[in-house]
Amino acid sequence: MAATRLSGGVVVTDGxxxxxxxxxxxxxxxGRGLPGVPPGETLRPSTDTIWTWLDAVPDPEIPVISLTDLxxxxxxxxxxxxxxxxxxxxYSGCPATSIxxxxxxxxxxxxxxxxxxxxxxxxxxxxxxxxxxxxRDKLEAYGIAPPQPAGGPEKCPHCGSQAVEKMSQxxxxxxxxxxxxxxxxxxxxxxxCI
Amino acid sequence: MATSDKDMLVQFLxxxxxxxxxxxxxxxxxxxHAPVLEEDIALANxxxxxxxxxxxxxxYAAEVMDGDKTADDVAFLRDVWNFRNILLVxxxxxxxxxxxxxxxxxxxxxxxxxxxxxxxxDPRVAEIAEKASKECAYHVxxxxxxxxxxxDGTEESHARMQAALDRLWPxxxxxxxxxxxxxxxxxxxxxxxPASLRSEYDALVGKVMAEATLTIPQSDxxxxxxxxxxxxxxxxxxxxxxxxxxxRAYPGASW
Numbered sequence: 476m477a478a479t480r481l482s483g484g485v486v487v488t489d490g491x492x493x494x495x496x497x498x499x500x501x502x503x504x505x506g507r508g509l510p511g512v513p514p515g516e517t518l519r520p521s522t523d524t525i526w527t528w529l530d531a532v533p534d535p536e537i538p539v540i541s542l543t544d545l546x547x548x549x550x551x552x553x554x555x556x557x558x559x560x561x562x563x564x565x566y567s568g569c570p571a572t573s574i575x576x577x578x579x580x581x582x583x584x585x586x587x588x589x590x591x592x593x594x595x596x597x598x599x600x601x602x603x604x605x606x607x608x609x610x611r612d613k614l615e616a617y618g619i620a621p622p623q624p625a626g627g628p629e630k631c632p633h634c635g636s637q638a639v640e641k642m643s644q645x646x647x648x649x650x651x652x653x654x655x656x657x658x659x660x661x662x663x664x665x666x667x668c669i
Numbered sequence: 670m671a672t673s674d675k676d677m678l679v680q681f682l683x684x685x686x687x688x689x690x691x692x693x694x695x696x697x698x699x700x701x702h703a704p705v706l707e708e709d710i711a712l713a714n715x716x717x718x719x720x721x722x723x724x725x726x727x728x729y730a731a732e733v734m735d736g737d738k739t740a741d742d743v744a745f746l747r748d749v750w751n752f753r754n755i756l757l758v759x760x761x762x763x764x765x766x767x768x769x770x771x772x773x774x775x776x777x778x779x780x781x782x783x784x785x786x787x788x789x790x791d792p793r794v795a796e797i798a799e800k801a802s803k804e805c806a807y808h809v810x811x812x813x814x815x816x817x818x819x820x821d822g823t824e825e826s827h828a829r830m831q832a833a834l835d836r837l838w839p840x841x842x843x844x845x846x847x848x849x850x851x852x853x854x855x856x857x858x859x860x861x862x863p864a865s866l867r868s869e870y871d872a873l874v875g876k877v878m879a880e881a882t883l884t885i886p887q888s889d890x891x892x893x894x895x896x897x898x899x900x901x902x903x904x905x906x907x908x909x910x911x912x913x914x915x916x917r918a919y920p921g922a923s924w
Contacts, residue, residue, distance in 0.1 A: 567800055568721025597725070598796035600803055643707035644811045645714040653707060669803050 522551045525558065525583070532582045535574040536648050539617040542575060546605025549596050557590040558583070563601045566649035603668050614666055620654065622668035631656035632663050677853040678791070679733050680753060681860060683743075684850075684896055686726030687754035689801075690744055691905070692775060693719030694912050695762055704765055711811065715772070718804040725797040745916040749906045756895040757840035759905040763833065766826065769815045770833035776809035777873050778844050781866050790858035813877045820881025827882065834883050842891025845870070 520528075529551070532542045542548055550561035560579055564572050576593050583591055603622035611621035620628030620639075630637050636658035643653040644667075651664045697716035703709035728740040758775060762768045783805050786798030820830040847864045854860035878885050894900030915922060 564721075564800075566718060566721060567725060567804060568717035568719070570717075597800045598792075600796075600800045602803075643711055644807070645707075645711040647710070649714055649717055653710075667807070669807065 519553070519556075520586070520588075522553070525551045525560075525588075528582055528586050529560075529579065532578050535571050535578060537614070537617070537619065537650075539613050539619075540606075540610045542579065544607045544610025544613065546603075546607065546610075547575070547601060548579075554592075555590075557592055558588055559592050559594055561594045561596050563596050565601050569649050571648070601669075603666065606666075618663055619651065620663060620665040622666045624668060626668060628654055628663075628665045631659060631661065633661045634659040674853070674857070675733055677850050678859065679730050680850045681854050682726055682730035682733065682794075683751075683753040684755075686723050686730055686740075686743070687752050688758055688775070689719045689726060690723040691752070691754045691908065692758035692772075693717075693723060694908060695758060695760075696768070696772070698762060699765075699768065708765070712768075715808055715811075718801075718808065722797070722801045722804070725800070729793050729797065745913045749901050749909060750898060752895070752901060752905060752909075753898055754895050754905075755840070755843045756892050756902055757837065757843065759895065759902055759908060760837070760840065761904055763836070764829060766819050766829040767833035767836065769812055769819065770830060771837055772808070773812035773816045773877065774837055774841055774874070776805060776812045777870060777877070778866070779805045780809040781869050781873070782861070782863070785861045785866075789860060794859055816877060816883075817881045820878070820883045830881065831883050834878070835886055838886045839888070839890050839892050842889060843893045843896060846891065846893055846896070848897060 526543065526548075529548055530541050530543045534540050534542060534545055545565070547563050547565060548560065549563050550559070552559050552561075560583070562576065562579065579593060580591060606622065614621045615632050618632050620630070620632045623629050627641065628639055631639055634656060636656055638657040639654050640657055641652065642655050642662065645651075646653045646664050650667055652667050653662060654665045655662045693716045696712050696719065699712040700709065700716070703712055723744065724740050727743040731738040731740055731743050734743075757771060760771065762771075779801070783798045783802035787795050787802055789795040789798065816830065819826040821827070822830075845863045845867045847862050851860070851862050851864075855862040875885065892902075895902075895905075910917075
């Protein structure tokens with residue numbers, strides 16, 4: 476779904492100050508009804524449906540997992556007619572944050588959501604404990620060792636050996652560190668546990 | 670909030686944000702120059718966290734100030750005399766060892782301050798500190814490890830780390846020099862009195878330096894003036910000419 480130009484930029488707020496979402500898209504009528512919405516009724520998908528849509532939005536830097544796998548979508552709710560999606564950043568300076576917001580907006584507008592507001596929530600601070608099991612499995616299958624409370628990868632995501640060593644506490648994105656397997660000699664990313 | 674209370678809060682937020690901003694900028698100067706690729710990436714990531722934290726602190730400062738300023742306005746449209754960072758963070762990087770020594774001396778302070786701020790009576794301060802605290806815990810682990818590795822390393826690395834500590838120690842005292850702004854923050858329950866953090870800091874730094882086989886200088890002389898804004902070193906102005914170049918050359922330019 477590349478290059479969907481959005482009408483009206485999304486409003487990202489700090490939570491305390493609700494602001495109107497950009498809602499100038501053409502009204503929807505006719506045969507484009509949403510799943511489960513009888514014809515003629517207000518087109519307002521349930522929050523469960525919204526969550527399902529968000530399940531399909533990939534992380535821009537690690538596209539093998541979704542934003543919901545990552546655990547950064549903290550809430551989905553309506554305030555009046557406006558859909559409020561609350562997002563927490565992974566790392567303070569993660570450059571993917573603005574792309575994540577754009578991707579959420581693109582996906583939801585693509586599903587016909589017109590009144591949309593994204594809110595940033597800092598507290599409670601994001602933790603890798605919020606990553607889903609399926610997200611952890613997908614990371615490992617992709618070659619990134621999932622976060623472990625012990626502070627290092629359990630095993631090499633390539634060969635499964637437990638003979639691993641740290642190369643650097645940081646890696647290619649703020650959320651990863653560089654490790655290496657001393658059995659198969661392959662380097663790999665480890666998703667930092669915070 | 671009374672005007673003076675508001676001014677005090679702004680000053681406190683500038684101190685927090687300017688420390689992160691100026692150190693973040695300094696550390697980012699290593700990008701592409703570090704001794705090995707892993708260290709280069711680590712320094713760039715550390716700088717990124719600090720700049721991210723800056724956006725929160727200065728964003729809140731901008732909100733508390735009157736008008737509709739943004740974090741970018743505060744970062745890029747002030748001159749030297751309006752910055753409130755401690756002198757330590759504006760000093761030039763020196764060699765890799767000095768950069769990591771400065772990082773540890775700063776991380777150690779933040780690792781004690783931020784958890785206390787996460788219990789601030791101001792909910793915005795508390796949530797920013799809670800977020801930053803997790804990143805800081807990661808930074809201090811790494812900077813402490815590196816200080817120990819280099820201090821208790823080769824003759825050459827040891828000598829350089831001792832020289833770095835001797836050079837930077839006179840800039841440590843400023844972190845704990847309380848003034849009326851700190852008193853107001855402490856009275857309002859927004860932030861602890863920095864002087865109250867000193868013993869915990871000395872214990873942490875003492876432990877790491879002992880492990881690094883480095884000797885902390887005896888003198889408690891401290892260069893001051895950055896937090897209060899009275900006197901910055903000549904280095905800050907030079908830093909700003911680079912950091913603020915785009916906004917100075919093309920006022921109002923946006924990405």
